[in-house]
Amino acid sequence: MRTRLGVAERDRVLVRGHDLTAELLGATTFTEMVGLILLGRRPSAGETRMLDALLVVLVEHGLVKPVVAARFVYSNAPESLQAAVAASLLGAGSRHLGSSEWCARMLQEAIAAFPDDTTDVIAARIVDDHERRGERIPGIGHRTHPDGDPRAVRLFELARETGTYGRHAELLEQVAASAGERRGRPLPVNVTGAIAAIASDIGFRWQITRGFALIGRTLGALGHIQEEMDEPISDELIRDIQASVSYEP
């Protein structure tokens, strides 16, 4: 059995073959560390700027369910900051942030299966397949932002600026255009789709793309928990909830 990640020795800690103290601390940003840990290499400057955007974009989205869950857990168990953050992460599931995983899988498997096809041919095939199976295409459409998710637009713009825009991003944009045309209404790429496509172009496997949301939301949860320390609203929220739900056995 082996690990390639790291080891703690008596007088040093090694990470991916680097001495943590001598080589990494002070010389590596957290975002570069994301590359080192998950890609096994330091990302380029352009990739790092893009990764920063992928990490920043999901940090905060107002009072979504996971942050309310984190506030509720914290107010019951303030001795356990980590439990409140963990409760928040548990809400990053298939119907919330997890769709980036499915979108990345769809893109990576389609490109791997048809390496010689152009992306518009692959896009048409993806839209056909989903239509035939009656399934929603992951990574496009958004309830809060039906006219287009401004975060996704900006992420693709940044991907072009930073040289990280590649075949996966191109494919997803063509899927969105093609699906929108068929349905007769715009179905723009959403933020989890953009993250999935750009992360795929940088080299992340689809199974780990949800990680950007998990890192971002760890910070987001910490923000809400800290606010709950100063201006606790969870007691009033739960009373409102109890007052608005009737008991009908």
Place this chain on the structure above:
Amino acid sequence: MRTRLGVAERDRVLVRGHDLTAELLGATTFTEMVGLILLGRRPSAGETRMLDALLVVLVEHGLVKPVVAARFVYSNAPESLQAAVAASLLGAGSRHLGSSEWCARMLQEAIAAFPDDTTDVIAARIVDDHERRGERIPGIGHRTHPDGDPRAVRLFELARETGTYGRHAELLEQVAASAGERRGRPLPVNVTGAIAAIASDIGFRWQITRGFALIGRTLGALGHIQEEMDEPISDELIRDIQASVSYEP
């Protein structure tokens, strides 16, 4: 009821008063975002370099208990990446990474209570108080690194380089020196102590200092979970455990 953190509107997301798409994406690193969310302001360049080190330093420490827990949960529930990461965070408790919280509390409360005393006077009082109560001083001493935690030394060095070394760091170094003298053996500052002191000097309240570990370990857990996808060791580990523990009802 109100929040100061963020809101998702129909065509924009606001974070701490900034338009996420127009102002933050592409212009803000994740580490700067840590400052914006938790301090309510963009950190300076020196502070950002220091914050990067505080976030990077705990990412990876080999096969510690929380990452093994994450691997075990993942191998049972691969459909739920977030649950494996959450299990890892749950292990950031009072005996593992949580001591940064207690150390930061000790430093912040002591400095707030005696604003006019010099740090060496405060340090002597802290060591006396703990000795009288028979309590361990948080933030000093380490089992794996008894001769001194190289990570802590480097963090203080960086604090001086980046202009973030202040009264809390000074106080902790004096506490460690004074406690070591009394016990007749070195009790150097450990990594969670250094994080606590430097984060306090930058302006983080003690209740949130464990957050650096939580962000770092979210990435660390993702690394181990990804490795478990390629080179699964959890089945063999659990068989070894079962073979080494005898059943004696």
Place this chain on the structure above:
Amino acid sequence: MRTRLGVAERDRVLVRGHDLTAELLGATTFTEMVGLILLGRRPSAGETRMLDALLVVLVEHGLVKPVVAARFVYSNAPESLQAAVAASLLGAGSRHLGSSEWCARMLQEAIAAFPDDTTDVIAARIVDDHERRGERIPGIGHRTHPDGDPRAVRLFELARETGTYGRHAELLEQVAASAGERRGRPLPVNVTGAIAAIASDIGFRWQITRGFALIGRTLGALGHIQEEMDEPISDELIRDIQASVSYEP
């Protein structure tokens, strides 16, 4: 290294020395299993009736914070029932259900420290100590039920009926009476206090008394999650919350 609990062999599973299939299944209720696992012995008939009440009493208390957290997590991650239940358990902390632990500790340590004193003498000492330190006494008083928690009254009644009422229960009732007298208003035993006292009389150590709440609330969370499948209210609840909290950066 050893365990006294159980082992899975090729053709049988042993639990506390009993063959699970041949001896326990069909012959042991879940509540008796609670005794077998946590006390190391089958409880008597009276103890079992009492344990049933301790397990049943906390199952359901309306839309409290942990069950709302469970509903929010489930609606985001319906593929992961266990994560929603886990989020609910994370809310069983020091300010919610965890106080049973502190109450049991107080009772067990006081009785162990003064084996020869009568419980009224010990009760007076406990009330004095808490008054001097300015600390709330765990296990008495309740916000939702200020005039007395009917569940606690019934639990003590059952303890007398089942022969499980002992010195810990007596002590807590005297603590409540004495504290109420001092404050000039009733401070009746609350439900977590009654659980703590009765569980202590049956022989559970204080560190595990929170377990009754955890088992009960696992079932309670399952009930709410199942209801969320049929009559989802979490989407409407979160919209109400978002509408009632203003953004003021």
Place this chain on the structure above:
Amino acid sequence: MRTRLGVAERDRVLVRGHDLTAELLGATTFTEMVGLILLGRRPSAGETRMLDALLVVLVEHGLVKPVVAARFVYSNAPESLQAAVAASLLGAGSRHLGSSEWCARMLQEAIAAFPDDTTDVIAARIVDDHERRGERIPGIGHRTHPDGDPRAVRLFELARETGTYGRHAELLEQVAASAGERRGRPLPVNVTGAIAAIASDIGFRWQITRGFALIGRTLGALGHIQEEMDEPISDELIRDIQASVSYEP
């Protein structure tokens, strides 16, 4: 918005229309409460005996991954019993205990889709379908117990004794027989399959059948955590793990 489960009023708690204190405490076992909460009715005596077996059967299975995860989390965060239990539940995923959910789904959907077919016809269709799609049939076969899971045999025996054996159980036994015949080696029903079939016969929907494992494993985790308090083995286990895994960057 409404709930049918319960409400906490000023001087009483109602659960499924019953006064908790006056009607349920002392008169309802925890296992009957499982029926009341999840089926909406008190189970019969036979059903209750069967439900007890379904709850008891998964409590303890030796040092499986989730209980080791619980021990690791507890030893790092002993202030948070609930977090260690939660970590254990997070390991009840698709590859461990979650298969009861899939098995119950398969049985319930097949019987609902073909109400007029005999179970042997439906069984043959299920085996064909899985063979054609190259998929494993959930609920049959077991690594630790290749010759037959004694727990499953006993559960079916009890189902017959208690009058809870019905079409779902019959169907699963025929599926196992038919699949074993095709593969030329026995593929007996395993414990999660038996739980799924019997729970389906009693009237539980497939989406909640994992709940039996979650309740049982909450107790199982408490047992291991309590043992860890007295005879801590997690420090030695983690050292063994670290010694047996080599670092090869």
